[in-house]
Amino acid sequence: MVAHIRRSLISVVVITAVFGFVYMFIGVGISQLLFHHQANGSITANGSPLIGQDWAATKCPGHPDGSCVFHGRPDNTGPYAAVVCASNAKNCTPSSGGDNPLVANGVSGSSGATNLGPRSQTLLTNTEQLVAYWKGLGVDNPTPDLVTTSGSGLDPDITPQDAMVQIAMVSDATGIPASQLQALINKETHSAQWGFLGAPYVNLLELNTALANLG
Amino acid sequence: MGLFLTILVLVVALGITWRYLGSYMANVFEGRVRYLAWAERPFYRLIGTSPEQEQSWKRYAGSLIIFSAIFLGVGYLLLRIQGSLPLNPQHMGAVKPALALNTQTSFVTNTNWQNYGGETTMSYFSQIGVLTVQQFVSAAVGIAVAIALVRGFSRRNSPTIGNFWVDITRCMLYILLPIAFVAGLILVGEGAVMTLAGTATIHDALNGVTQTIPRGPAGFMGAIMQLGTNGGGFFNVDLAHPLQNPTAITNVLYIWLTLSIPFALTYTFGKMVGSIRHGAALLSAMVIIFGVWVGFTSYAEHTNNPAVAAAGVHSTVGNTEGKEVRFGDTSSALFNVSMTQTSDGAIDSASDSYTPVGGMGLLTGMMLGEVTPGGTGSGLYTILVYAIIAVFIGGLMIGRTPEYLGKKIQAKEVKLAGLAALVMPLVVLILTAVAVSLHAGRAGPLNSGPHAFSEILYALTSQGNNNGSAFAGLTGNTAFYNTIGAVDMLLGRFAIMIPALALAGALAGKQIVPAGLGTFRTDNGMFIGLVIGVIIIIGGLTFFPAVSLGPIVEQLSHGKFW
Numbered sequence: 001m002v003a004h005i006r007r008s009l010i011s012v013v014v015i016t017a018v019f020g021f022v023y024m025f026i027g028v029g030i031s032q033l034l035f036h037h038q039a040n041g042s043i044t045a046n047g048s049p050l051i052g053q054d055w056a057a058t059k060c061p062g063h064p065d066g067s068c069v070f071h072g073r074p075d076n077t078g079p080y081a082a083v084v085c086a087s088n089a090k091n092c093t094p095s096s097g098g099d100n101p102l103v104a105n106g107v108s109g110s111s112g113a114t115n116l117g118p119r120s121q122t123l124l125t126n127t128e129q130l131v132a133y134w135k136g137l138g139v140d141n142p143t144p145d146l147v148t149t150s151g152s153g154l155d156p157d158i159t160p161q162d163a164m165v166q167i168a169m170v171s172d173a174t175g176i177p178a179s180q181l182q183a184l185i186n187k188e189t190h191s192a193q194w195g196f197l198g199a200p201y202v203n204l205l206e207l208n209t210a211l212a213n214l215g
Numbered sequence: 216m217g218l219f220l221t222i223l224v225l226v227v228a229l230g231i232t233w234r235y236l237g238s239y240m241a242n243v244f245e246g247r248v249r250y251l252a253w254a255e256r257p258f259y260r261l262i263g264t265s266p267e268q269e270q271s272w273k274r275y276a277g278s279l280i281i282f283s284a285i286f287l288g289v290g291y292l293l294l295r296i297q298g299s300l301p302l303n304p305q306h307m308g309a310v311k312p313a314l315a316l317n318t319q320t321s322f323v324t325n326t327n328w329q330n331y332g333g334e335t336t337m338s339y340f341s342q343i344g345v346l347t348v349q350q351f352v353s354a355a356v357g358i359a360v361a362i363a364l365v366r367g368f369s370r371r372n373s374p375t376i377g378n379f380w381v382d383i384t385r386c387m388l389y390i391l392l393p394i395a396f397v398a399g400l401i402l403v404g405e406g407a408v409m410t411l412a413g414t415a416t417i418h419d420a421l422n423g424v425t426q427t428i429p430r431g432p433a434g435f436m437g438a439i440m441q442l443g444t445n446g447g448g449f450f451n452v453d454l455a456h457p458l459q460n461p462t463a464i465t466n467v468l469y470i471w472l473t474l475s476i477p478f479a480l481t482y483t484f485g486k487m488v489g490s491i492r493h494g495a496a497l498l499s500a501m502v503i504i505f506g507v508w509v510g511f512t513s514y515a516e517h518t519n520n521p522a523v524a525a526a527g528v529h530s531t532v533g534n535t536e537g538k539e540v541r542f543g544d545t546s547s548a549l550f551n552v553s554m555t556q557t558s559d560g561a562i563d564s565a566s567d568s569y570t571p572v573g574g575m576g577l578l579t580g581m582m583l584g585e586v587t588p589g590g591t592g593s594g595l596y597t598i599l600v601y602a603i604i605a606v607f608i609g610g611l612m613i614g615r616t617p618e619y620l621g622k623k624i625q626a627k628e629v630k631l632a633g634l635a636a637l638v639m640p641l642v643v644l645i646l647t648a649v650a651v652s653l654h655a656g657r658a659g660p661l662n663s664g665p666h667a668f669s670e671i672l673y674a675l676t677s678q679g680n681n682n683g684s685a686f687a688g689l690t691g692n693t694a695f696y697n698t699i700g701a702v703d704m705l706l707g708r709f710a711i712m713i714p715a716l717a718l719a720g721a722l723a724g725k726q727i728v729p730a731g732l733g734t735f736r737t738d739n740g741m742f743i744g745l746v747i748g749v750i751i752i753i754g755g756l757t758f759f760p761a762v763s764l765g766p767i768v769e770q771l772s773h774g775k776f777w
Contacts, residue, residue, distance in 0.1 A: 004278055007262040007380065008285040014258060016289075019387060020348040027399050027435035031409035034400070039409040041430050041458060046419040050406055050457040051428055058422040069422065073540075111334070111452035113537050113565035115688035117666035118521050118574075119769055121776040123536065127526035144530040148523060150539050151455030151547075151564040157540040159532065196220035198463025199532075199543030205419075212421055 049205045052156040060173050067137055068173035069211060070166050072204045073145055073155050074130055112153045138169040157201040160189045176214060184210055218513060218545040221467060225474070232475045233498065236390075237482020243389045244362045244382065245487070251388050258384060269375035272720025275363060276713055278379040279356060283323055283709075286352060290319040290345045303338035304413035310336060317697035322349035324708035325357055325558055325590055327440065327447025327683035328700060330692040334429040334450050339411055342449060347436050351395075354443025354476075355386040357558075357592030360712050360719075361480060362487075364596045367722030368620045369488045376719045390476070395442050398472055399435035406461030407434035433459040441472035444590040446560035446683045454550075454563045455539055466542050466563055470550055473559045477588035480595040488620050492738040497598055500746040504587040509552050512576030516548040516569060522776060534573070537565025548573060551684070555580035558590025560683030567662070567670065567686040574686070575766035578673050581680045582762075583754035584639060590681065596715045598746070601753070602737070603632040603718070605745040609735045619737055621727035628721055635714040640757040642706045643679040646699055647672050647761065655695035661688030664777025669765035674700070679707040 031039040041048050052072050060068035116123040127147050134142035143162045163185045171178045188207045192198050242248045246266055259265050270278065293300070294315040298308045310318065314330055321328040322345070331337065337346070359382035366376050403409045408430045415428045433449035437459050440447055450456040460466055478498065485494020517533040524530070533544030542550070547564035554561045555577045566577050580587075586598040603619060607629050610617025617624040650656030650671050659674075660667035673686040678700045685691070691700065736742060 001277075001281075003263065004281045005285065007264065007278070008282045010262050011282065011380070012286055012289050014261070015352060015387070016344055016348050019351040019392070020344045023351075023392065023396070023439075024343045024347060024432050024435055027396070027403075028409055028411055028432055030400065031403040031434060035403045035409075038406045039403050039434070040412065041408050041410075041415055041428050042406055042461075043415055043417060043428070046421055047417045047424070047426055048428055048458075050461055051426065053419055053422060053424045053426060055422050057424075111450050111456050112332070113452060113455070113568065113687065115565055115567040115661055115686070116522075116536070117567060117662040117669075117688070117769075117777075118534070118536075118570050119664065119666060119772065119776050120522055120662050123520075123522040123568075124525050124776050127523050127528065131526055131528060142528065144520075144523060144528055144532060144535040145540060147526070147528050148520070148536040151537045151562065152450075152452045152457060152539060154457060155539050155541075156457055159540055161532075162540075192217055193463045196217040197467055198541050198546055199217070201540045208421055 046209060047205060049203050050156055052154045053205065055204065055208065063173040064137060067169050069208045070158070070163055070170060070204060071146070072158055073150055074147065113151050114149050138172060139165055141165055156205060157203050160185060160200055160202055163202050163207065170211070180214070184214065217543065218549065221546060221549065222509070225467065225471060228471055229474055229478055232471075233479050233482050236475060237479035237494070238486055240390060240479060240483040241486040243385050244483070248385075248389050254388065255384060259381065262380060264378060264380045266378060266381045268378055270378055271374055272363070272376050272716045272723075275376055275379045276716045279360070279712065279716075280709065282379070283356065286349070287319055287323045290322065290349065291315050293345050294319060294341055297338045297341045300338065300340045302340040302343070302411065304411075305338070307336060307338045310341070313694045313697035314692055317701050319345070320701040320704050321678070321683065322346055322445070322447065323353055324681050324704045325353035325443070325445060325593065326678055326681040326704045326708075327445045327560060328678050328685070328691075328704065329447055329451075329453070329683070330697060330700070332451030333448060334431070339431055342431060342436065346447060347439060350436070350439045350443045350445040350447070351387050351391055352383070354391060354445065354591040355383040357590055358386050358390075358476070358480070359383050359592065360715055361592035361595040362483075364599055364715055364719040365484050365487050367719035368622060370723045371725065371727045373723040376716070376723050391439065391442060394472075395435070395439040398442065398468065399438035401468060402437055402465055403434040405465045406458075407437060407465065408458045409434040428458075430458065437469065438472065441469045441559065441561065442476065444473055444477065444557045444559040446554060448561060452562070454561045455565070457539075460563055463541055463546065466546060466550060469561070469563075470553045473553055473557050473561075474588060476591045477557055477594040480592065481588075484595060490620070490738065493620060496738045496743050497602065497746070499743045500750070501587040501594075501598065503743070503747060504583065504750065505556050508556060508576050508580050508587075509549055512552045512573050513545045513548040515572035515576065516544045518570060520568070520570060525774070525776070534568070534570050537568030539564060551577055552580060555682060555684050556585065556587045556589075558585050558593055558681045558683075560677060560685075562684060565687060566673075566684060567688045571766045571770035574669065575762060575770070577684065578669070578676060578766065579754070579758070579762065581676050581682050581684070582758040583750050584636070585680050585682065586750060593681065593711075597635070597711065600632045600635045600715065600718070601749050602746055603628060604636060605742065605749045606735060606737060607632075608749065609742070609745055613735060615733055615735065618728065618730075618734060621730065622722050622725050623728065628718060631714045631718045631721065635711050635718070636753055638710045638714075639679055639707055640753070642703060642710070643676050644757070644761065646679070646703050647675045650675060650699060653695070655693065659689045659691065659693065659696055661690065662777070665765050665768040665772070666777065669769070672761055672765055675703055678703040681708050
């Protein structure tokens with residue numbers, strides 16, 4: 001018994017040192033050396049393409065806010081946070097974890113999903129209001145991704161179809177012809193990795209940066 | 216199409232892993248791999264043991280319990296005082312007592328249930344020195360128990376089943392560490408963060424957004440958490456987070472890491488008992504059940520989300536609520552099924568928002584006892600328990616004394632196997648009944664209607680099976696759920712491990728009788744069918760009434776919303 005306890009205590013110290021700190025410190029060291037950019041969050045001048053941003057508040061002179069850029073999923077954009085709090089009395093302060101992806105856990109940039117079930121009245125109401133929101137912006141047939149939230153609440157990507165349905169809105173606000181926007185989306189579309197892993201996607205930060213460079 | 220090619224790549228990769236990693240692991244545990252002996256030997260001297268010093272099953276189990284208990288205590292303390300420890304750039308305060316108890320229990324039992332949001336609760340010191348360490352240790356402890364049970368079959372007239380300290384050391388040093396290290400580098404290369412520099416704040420001139428980006432040593436933690444079927448991610452949303460699971464390639468790599476050891480251990484088993492065919496038979500049972508679950512869950516997720524469809528948006532890309540665009544619907548389902556058929560429990564999409572049938576696929580995957588392929592080690596020792604029950608039933612049918620691998624299965628072994636198989640369903644169902652009877656339990660769910668019941672059932676099933684996956688709508692960070700969860704996890708882990716070790720001790724002491732004409736074959740299709748039958752009947756019959764109150768009601772309620 002005593003021998004077991006002594007043995008356990010020594011093991012705990014050695015194992016914590018080797019498999020916790022040595023493993024992680026060497027990991028950080030080599031990662032910083034070999035993959036400096038990725039290891040620090042792939043951060044570019046306008047943010048990280050891996051973390052979604054709120055595009056809905058972008059100022060568009062003479063047009064509704066946000067209509068001159070492509071939007072992401074309602075995680076970080078649109079009226080989602082307000083909708084959740086208006087219709088769901090339970091667990092709905094903006095600082096509570098999980099149900100407000102924009103400020104999950106009360107910290108902007110932290111992760112969280114809505115966790116609403118497939119037969120949730122709240123999810124139905126939210127979706128209806130998001131459809132109305134998109135119609136108000138001039139997107140008549142919003143795609144499923146544009147009215148549902150992601151798993152992380154930080155999804156930086158949309159599908160090519162999600163971008164296509166926004167062409168009329170962006171074209172109207174910027175005056176850039178639809179065909180040119182179509183070509184831009186095609187150019188910015190990443191095909192599935194190795195041709196079949198995951199799904200084709202457009203990174204919003206890349207797309208909107210390219211859009212800004214057009215104008 | 217993409218799903219089929221993804222599965223094909225995984226099948227090929229896992230096939231190679233099964234053959235070579237399986238063989239390598241047998242060599243490690245039989246002491247034939249020695250290239251790190253220079254690191255092993257001083258450690259054994261320090262703690263006063265050696266590979267020649269073998270233990271009886273009771274001493275083996277004693278070492279395991281005391282070692283785990285002390286790690287539980289030390290980890291709990293470190294979480295409680297994290298505010299005063301170094302490596303805390305975001306100045307996180309102490310973790311509250313009930314949460315610290317639940318969290319450390321969860322990591323010691325290989326569950327990795329998360330009632331906390333990683334980026335908002337844990338300091339780097341806690342993530343590294345408490346959580347990541349357990350991701351190595353709890354995996355190694357599980358594998359050690361499995362290897363001890365395999366020795367029960369491979370040895371004859373032996374009073375001992377190995378040395379616990381040597382087994383876990385070799386497992387961490389020769390198996391977990393090298394694979395995790397290489398995988399960690401690939402993950403970082405693809406975009407997973409790996410830094411100790413704290414959060415970054417950026418300003419985007421295009422839209423006027425100022426954003427705080429949480430960072431930390433997520434890449435290497437991700438590698439060991441998946442390899443050890445732990446599943447507790449650096450961030451709140453686990454592997455849905457783009458900074459820990461940035462691309463479709465990392466998504467598939469995570470699936471491979473999770474499935475590699477549990478599948479390969481069946482080869483290790485076959486090699487150690489001298490019959491690869493017996494290992495392949497268990498593998499077949501695992502693969503068949505796994506395949507069926509991937510099939511129907513992916514299919515269900517490729518259909519419309521009922522609430523979104525009712526709002527007039529019809530989808531050709533499946534249920535998108537709670538899923539990331541870069542993975543797509545079917546790959547997300549493949550990922551979450553892989554994590555609930557093992558004891559991993561990581562998610563790359565929100566399980567709570569799966570369609571009723573998809574969510575049921577995840578829930579029932581755990582209810583089958585996580586043997587297809589199950590957790591690192593726990594999958595093998597649990598399916599061996601089911602195999603013993605299967606030969607017992609087979610023996611009853613043909614009227615002969617049952618044998619498995621030449622070991623007579625007698626009353627004692629059947630009792631121990633029965634105990635090990637029934638602990639989990641009993642604990643899960645009783646605790647679920649307690650939770651739905653108490654106000655504190657009913658206060659947890661975010662959703663209403665049958666989905667609320669599913670959330671409670673899912674949480675206790677997940678913890679009782681040491682999975683850690685969640686219908687995350689449940690508000691679990693309460694004194695009630697933290698405590699009941701800790702009880703659930705401890706019983707689900709150790710109340711199965713101890714009978715499994717007792718079984719190892721009982722079997723190791725037996726003679727091996729040569730197979731005769733009347734011996735019931737345990738390496739053919741008939742036996743595979745029998746094992747699958749036992750798994751489905753035990754899991755299915757015990758849980759069917761509970762499942763029918765949750766996902767099944769939900770699926771059948773057309774047009775109704777709660």
